[in-house]
Structure formats: structure tokens, C-alpha cells
Amino acid sequence: MLKHTRVSDPELYQLVEAELTRQERNIEMIASESTAPLDVMELTGSVFTNKTLEGYPGGRYQAGSEIADQVERLACERAKALFGAEHANIQSYSGSTANYTVFASILEVGDKILSMDLDQGGHLTHGSPANWTSKMYNHVFYGCNKETEQIDYDALEETAHREKPKLIICGASSYPRLIDYERIGKIAADVGAYSMCDMAHVAGLVAAKVIPSPFPYMDFVSSSTTKTFCSARSGMVFCKEKYAKILDRGTFPGCLGSIQLNTMAAKCWSFKYAATQEFHDTMVQVVKNSQHLAKALQERGFRVVSGGSDNHLNVVDLRGKGVTGKQMQIALDKAGITVNKQMIPYDPQKPWITSGMRIGTTSITQRGLREPEIDVIADIIDKVTNAPEDEANIAACRKQAMDLISGFPLYPAGSFDD
Numbered sequence: 001m002l003k004h005t006r007v008s009d010p011e012l013y014q015l016v017e018a019e020l021t022r023q024e025r026n027i028e029m030i031a032s033e034s035t036a037p038l039d040v041m042e043l044t045g046s047v048f049t050n051k052t053l054e055g056y057p058g059g060r061y062q063a064g065s066e067i068a069d070q071v072e073r074l075a076c077e078r079a080k081a082l083f084g085a086e087h088a089n090i091q092s093y094s095g096s097t098a099n100y101t102v103f104a105s106i107l108e109v110g111d112k113i114l115s116m117d118l119d120q121g122g123h124l125t126h127g128s129p130a131n132w133t134s135k136m137y138n139h140v141f142y143g144c145n146k147e148t149e150q151i152d153y154d155a156l157e158e159t160a161h162r163e164k165p166k167l168i169i170c171g172a173s174s175y176p177r178l179i180d181y182e183r184i185g186k187i188a189a190d191v192g193a194y195s196m197c198d199m200a201h202v203a204g205l206v207a208a209k210v211i212p213s214p215f216p217y218m219d220f221v222s223s224s225t226t227k228t229f230c231s232a233r234s235g236m237v238f239c240k241e242k243y244a245k246i247l248d249r250g251t252f253p254g255c256l257g258s259i260q261l262n263t264m265a266a267k268c269w270s271f272k273y274a275a276t277q278e279f280h281d282t283m284v285q286v287v288k289n290s291q292h293l294a295k296a297l298q299e300r301g302f303r304v305v306s307g308g309s310d311n312h313l314n315v316v317d318l319r320g321k322g323v324t325g326k327q328m329q330i331a332l333d334k335a336g337i338t339v340n341k342q343m344i345p346y347d348p349q350k351p352w353i354t355s356g357m358r359i360g361t362t363s364i365t366q367r368g369l370r371e372p373e374i375d376v377i378a379d380i381i382d383k384v385t386n387a388p389e390d391e392a393n394i395a396a397c398r399k400q401a402m403d404l405i406s407g408f409p410l411y412p413a414g415s416f417d418d
């Protein structure tokens with residue numbers, strides 16, 4: 001692995017090796033993570049890194065772009081076919097920048113955005129006061145119904161009619177249920193707003209057609225390409241054909257600089273791979289594992305927010321167990337299960353403590369874990385929750401977690417042999 005760095009910078013090389021070992025030995029359940037295929041790793045490290053390019057195929061600002069043009073055209077064609085999209089712009093560097101390119105394309109300073117509250121499962125880039133977008137645009141938010149802990153569509157509709165936003169965003173970071181894209185698209189159309197879905201978390205599930213697609217109902221769809229899409233750390237944006245020119249101009253020169261041809265090539269590979277039966281089967285199992293985890297945790301006395309999961313993640317309310325999200329994030333990490341603390345809807349705790357944790361099933365499903373292993377994971381979570389400060393308990397749980405995960409290699413044996 002990294003035969004050049006191993007010689008030129010042993011100190012850094014050791015950190016890469018340590019991270020590989022950490023990933024191999026831990027049960028990785030951060031909902032925004034996945035394991036990049038080796039092909040994606042190869043392509044992100046390819047000679048495409050060397051090429052500087054601005055503009056679009058056929059209209060670049062730099063010479064020597066003919067091959068790059070073929071890569072970008074191929075990637076866009078594959079992306080459109082995969083998602084059934086009218087137009088694709090895959091120049092974004094990440095999910096965050098994907099969102100910013102849409103804002104740069106269609107909004108003026110002071111315009112109003114209606115999006116899901118961060119505390120209820122939304123994302124920072126949708127207008128959190130902590131994000132720069134809150135300095136540029138006016139924000140109004142929708143959230144979840146207190147009883148169902150699912151999006152309160154009636155309240156969303158009322159707010160949209162009252163506030164008349166220029167853009168309505170759906171899509172979330174921590175929402176375990178399906179989203180009614182048709183209804184949100186209709187509300188946007190009724191109030192004369194653009195509609196946008198940030199499908200960053202569920203893009204792989206959408207690509208594999210295991211959950212409903214936002215594409216028929218949204219003017220714009222943005223996304224990360226990591227998370228369930230399992231590709232390079234990058235982004236992508238789609239829109240209806242009538243907005244293609246606005247989006248392209250807003251992206252470059254409006255928002256971004258030179259493209260990253262190496263990650264674009266990796267995304268191109270993934271747009272092909274995501275159409276395979278193998279990827280489809282993995283995504284089907286991601287959802288089955290998530291639903292099985294909800295049931296297994298409920299059987300052990302945990303309260304699962306909204307009562308279950310339709311996608312790749314669960315949000316667990318820990319209040320009934322007398323522990324906080326922060327406590328569990330630390331204790332589970334020591335026990336070899338990586339999760340993150342998470343605000344639950346109407347959480348009485350501060351964001352750095354939280355009453356909940358978010359648990360995703362993408363990475364473990366890629367490694368081959370199925371329902372029987374999910375039961376073992378639920379057992380370990382239960383044991384850790386019962387005595388999070390007890391070192392002997394944590395050590396026993398750690399052993400159980402390592403015994404389990406060691407049977408499911410992160411990458412096939414020999415993948416990194418020189």
C-alpha cells in the first residue's frame with residue numbers, strides 16, 4: 001500500500017496504515033459513511049489529478065482537454081441515465097458545494113429559503129445560523145410532527161403559503177423515513193418557489209430504485225457522492241432541462257473554480273456500477289439491515305424515533321435508558337462500534353450532548369453483515385448502554401465486536417499488497 005509514501009514519508013504512511021486498521025477493526029455505523037470501492041480509490045489517485053480544467057466540454061479555458069471532455073460527457077450521460085434526470089452537472093466538489101451551486105444559480109442575496117430545521121434532521125448548508133448561507137439568505141424552517149416524528153407536511157404547506165419562499169428544500173441528514181417528494185414539489189409549485197431535494201444521504205438507495213425517487217417532482221436535485229452512493233468524496237447536481245443553462249453558469253464561473261477530474265472519473269465509474277445488480281442487492285440489504293436493527297433495538301427496550309426506518313439509518317432516543325448521545329458515542333467507540341450522537345426531534349439536550357444517536361447500515365452491509373450479525377450488534381449496544389462507564393463491560397463488548405467484524409474484511413485480502 002502506498003509504496004512511494006511508505007519510503008518518502010514514513011510518519012504519514014503510519015497514519016494511513018493506522019486508519020486502515022481502525023476501519024478494519026471497527027463496526028462502522030456512522031450513517032454518512034460507506035466504503036469506497038478499490039476502483040474509486042484507483043481513479044481518485046490517477047493522473048487525472050494533474051489536469052487543470054475550467055468550463056465545460058467543448059468550451060474549456062485550457063488546452064489539452066479533449067480526453068477530459070470525454071470523461072465529463074461520459075459521466076454526465078451515465079448519471080442522467082442512472083437517475084432518469086434531464087440535466088446533470090457533476091462539477092461540485094462535495095454535497096455542500098452541490099447545494100451552494102444551486103443557491104448561486106437561482107437565488108439573490110436576501111431571498112427566502114424554506115428548509116428542514118437542523119435540530120429536526122436537516123443539514124447545516126440548508127440555512128443553519130452557524131452556516132454562511134444564513135448571512136446571505138432569509139431562512140424559515142419546517143420540522144416534524146411531535147407525535148409521529150415525521151415531517152409535518154400541513155405545517156410545511158402553511159409556512160410556504162405564509163412566507164412565500166423562493167426555494168423549498170427537502171432532504172435531510174438524520175431522517176429515517178421516506179419523504180413525500182410529490183407533495184413538497186406541489187407545494188413549491190403552488191407558491192411559485194423552486195423545489196430542491198438534497199438526496200445526499202439516500203442517493204445510493206434512489207439510484208438502486210429501492211426507495212422512491214425525487215426526480216419526477218423536483219426542479220433541482222443535489223447530492224454528495226459518498227454516503228449510500230459509496231463513491232468518491234464529491235458532489236453532483238441535477239435539474240430540469242429548462243434550468244440547465246442557469247445551473248451550469250451558476251456553477252462555473254458562478255461558484256466553483258477548476259474541476260477535479262480525478263474524482264469526476266471515480267464518479268463516472270460509480271454511475272456505471274450503481275446500475276448493476278450487485279449494487280442493487282447491496283442497497284436492498286442496507287434497508288433490510290436498518291429495519292432489522294430498528295426491531296432488534298426495540299426488542300431490547302430502546303425507543304426508535306418515528307417507530308422505525310425506511311432507509312439506511314435509525315435515530316435512537318436514549319432518554320429511557322438514562323444515557324445521553326454523547327456518552328454513548330464515546331462508550332460505543334471504545335467498544336468498537338462507531339456511531340454519532342444526534343439530536344432527536346424536540347430534543348431537550350444541547351447539540352453537543354444530545355438525547356439520541358444516529359446509526360447507519362451502509363458500511364456494514366457492504367462488508368457482508370446480515371440480520372444475524374445485526375442481532376449481535378444490538379446485543380452489544382444494549383450491554384454498553386447498561387454500563388457505559390464499566391471498563392470490564394466495555395472490554396468484553398470490544399472483544400465481541402472484534403470477533404464479529406473480523407469475519408467480514410473491509411477489502412478483499414491482498415488488496416493493498418504492492
Ligand SMILES: Cc1ncc(COP(=O)(O)O)c(C=O)c1O
Nearest residue numbers: 094095096123172173198200224
Ligand atoms: C443532507 C446533506 N447534505 C449535504 C451534506 C454535505 O455533504 P458533504 O459532506 O459531501 O459536503 C450532508 C453531509 O452530511 C448531508 O447530510
